[in-house]
Amino acid sequence: MQVADIISGVVGPDVPVRLIGYDGSKAGPDSSEVALRISSPRALARLVTAPGTLGLARAYVEGELEVEGELYALLDAMGAVTLQDIPRAQQVRLARQLAPMWVRHRMPPPDLEYRPRGRLHSKARDRKVISHHYDVSNTFYEWVLGPSMAYTCAVFPAADATLEQAQEAKHELVAQKLALEPGMRLLDVGCGWGGMVMHAAAEHGVKALGVTLSRNQAQWAQAEITRRGLDELAEVRHVDYRDAPEWDFDAISSIGLTEHIGKAQLPSYFRSLHARLRPGGRLLNHCITQPHVMKRKLDPFIDRYIFPDGHLEPIGVLVTEMNEAGFEVRHEENLREHYSRTLALWGQNLERHWDEAVAEVGIRRARVWRLYMAACRLGFDRNNIALHQVLGVKLRGGGQSDFPLRGW
Numbered sequence: 561m562q563v564a565d566i567i568s569g570v571v572g573p574d575v576p577v578r579l580i581g582y583d584g585s586k587a588g589p590d591s592s593e594v595a596l597r598i599s600s601p602r603a604l605a606r607l608v609t610a611p612g613t614l615g616l617a618r619a620y621v622e623g624e625l626e627v628e629g630e631l632y633a634l635l636d637a638m639g640a641v642t643l644q645d646i647p648r649a650q651q652v653r654l655a656r657q658l659a660p661m662w663v664r665h666r667m668p669p670p671d672l673e674y675r676p677r678g679r680l681h682s683k684a685r686d687r688k689v690i691s692h693h694y695d696v697s698n699t700f701y702e703w704v705l706g707p708s709m710a711y712t713c714a715v716f717p718a719a720d721a722t723l724e725q726a727q728e729a730k731h732e733l734v735a736q737k738l739a740l741e742p743g744m745r746l747l748d749v750g751c752g753w754g755g756m757v758m759h760a761a762a763e764h765g766v767k768a769l770g771v772t773l774s775r776n777q778a779q780w781a782q783a784e785i786t787r788r789g790l791d792e793l794a795e796v797r798h799v800d801y802r803d804a805p806e807w808d809f810d811a812i813s814s815i816g817l818t819e820h821i822g823k824a825q826l827p828s829y830f831r832s833l834h835a836r837l838r839p840g841g842r843l844l845n846h847c848i849t850q851p852h853v854m855k856r857k858l859d860p861f862i863d864r865y866i867f868p869d870g871h872l873e874p875i876g877v878l879v880t881e882m883n884e885a886g887f888e889v890r891h892e893e894n895l896r897e898h899y900s901r902t903l904a905l906w907g908q909n910l911e912r913h914w915d916e917a918v919a920e921v922g923i924r925r926a927r928v929w930r931l932y933m934a935a936c937r938l939g940f941d942r943n944n945i946a947l948h949q950v951l952g953v954k955l956r957g958g959g960q961s962d963f964p965l966r967g968w
Contacts, residue, residue, distance in 0.1 A: 563598050564588075570607065570616075570654060571596075577637045578628075594629030594637065601665045608655045608662035610669075610860070617861040621670050621927050632907070632934040639942060672924055673864040680869060681822045683800050689868045690773035690820070698780045700920050701753070703913035704906050704929065709753035709780070712816040712846065713899040713947045723905040726898070731759035734813050737891065737951045738842050740764040744810040747771070747836060749801040750817030754781030754794070761785075761793035766811075770796040771804050801832075808838045818847035818878065822871050826878070830885035839956040843887060846949045848899075849875045861935070865928050875948045887952030890963060896946040903937035 563581025568588065571577065578595035579587040588595075598604070603619035610618060619625040627634050678685035705711055706723050714726030715733050734756060740746065742765030748756045751770025754777075760766040772778050778798035785794045797804070801817075812833050821829050833843055850872040863870065879889050910917060910929060917926045939945040953961050 563604065566604060566654075566657070567596065567598055569650075569657075570611070571638050575638055577634060592637075594627065594634040596634060597626040597628060598624070599626055600624040601661055602667050604658050605662045605665040605667065608658045608666075611650075611654050614860040614864070617865070617931060618670055618673075620931055621672065621865070621924050622667075623923070623927070631930060632904075632937060635934055635938050636941075639938065669864075670924065672928060674868050675864070676868050681825050683802065685869070686800070686820070687773050691775070696776075696925070697920050698753075698776055700917055703917055703920075704909050705753075706905075706909055708755055709784075710755040711752050713895055714902045714905075715895060715898050716901055723902070723909075726902070727755065728759070731756050732763070734815065734844050734846065734949075735760060735764055737844050737949070738811040738813065740766050740811060742766070745769075745806075745808070747804070747806070747809045747812045749812065749814045749833070750820070751777075751781070751796055752816070753777050754784060754796045756813050756815055757781070757794050757796055758785060758788060758790055761790045762788065766793065768794050769804070769806060770794075771799050771801050772796065773800060774798070807836050809836055810838060810841050812837060812841070812843045813846070814843065815846040816848075818845060819867065819870050819872060822869065823873060823877070826873070826881040827885060830882050830887065834886045834954055837954045839954055840960070840962040841954050843882070843952045843954075844949060845878065845882065845952070847878070847947070848872055849878065849946045849948045851943055851946060853877075859935075862932070866932050872945065875946070875950070878948070879950060882950060882952045886954060888955055888961060889950060889952050890961070891951040892948060894946050894948050896940050896943065899947045900937050900940040903933050903940070907933045907937070 562585035563583050564579040564585035564587035567579050567581070575588065576592050577588050578590065578592045580595055580597040582599055582601065602622070603624035606618045606624070607615040609615070616625065676685050676689050701709060701711070708724050708727040710727040710730070713730065714723060715730040716726045717729045721729070738746070740760055744766045746760050746766045746768040748768060748770040751757055751772050754770050757768040757770035760768040770781065775798050778796050781796035785791060785796065814833065837843065851874065853874055875892065879892065882889055907930070910933065914926065936945070953963065955961055
């Protein structure tokens, strides 16, 4: 059987994508602007042990599959495979069909795949997982994220807003929801490169502490705080949020951390943040969610290459856990389309710095990031994943919230 016909059986005969095999075979419409080129028999061998998204991702990372045209357009056209994976019965048929290919060309999984050891969500394992993703190269992240070094969903005040304007708007939106004022104390858990910490200090006169499990992030952020002259108000520490000694904060921001917590840890997570707030203090939780209860683990490509141990929950689960931990939930909004736009601009940054990125982190890791950002962008566009902000308050005695009659 010809190679292009085999791949057509994986992605579907009606997918509007040109398929080109290393044996010269072709399938799909010649008019398509995007093509999937199978450049090595090893690509087919990978589909035996990992049919669907993981096998295709492994082959792409290793250069055994090439994409002609825009990667996002290809994934969009192959949405049934890239978002839901192929049915189990089809996987079995494919494995049987390609078994001889696997015997001749089998390869171990790429060494970029990461399977952490130790007890799930123990402090030691969480440190390793966060380091795996974030301690890659600050220079690489600067090229992808831009000057803001904000690695979370931006908020676009207008369709033509730049990425930097949108990240600034996101930080200001969080500040408004938390009602930050001069002299307040803010804790930013999972603070990344310190964007929210520095915004709160510089724009609102808040004494802000950020904590992160990434040593690279903490070092970069603390140096940037000093460069901006914010040492009196802002600080970023390399420490687990569970070990930070301070209490009685006026506000807490959690921007992009809940995805790393795991469902079993959510109750203790929100209880610990509730305990660190003074009465009347507010929590803003900003995280990726999914629209339905997850029936399987995180996508295997994302789990092995990007966010090991990551887990996404429906917004209802997060609201319930915040409520059960003692927060009164006052506001919620979905910023799904904003994250798609954010990822598109990160992807453009990567392409603009492609040669430098390859020189910095290697061609395979650069390809991982190219694939990851395009696939996640598609997920947000298709409502396969979303981004929610939830605002809660620790009530004073007698149920007093300190909230105005209208507004945040």
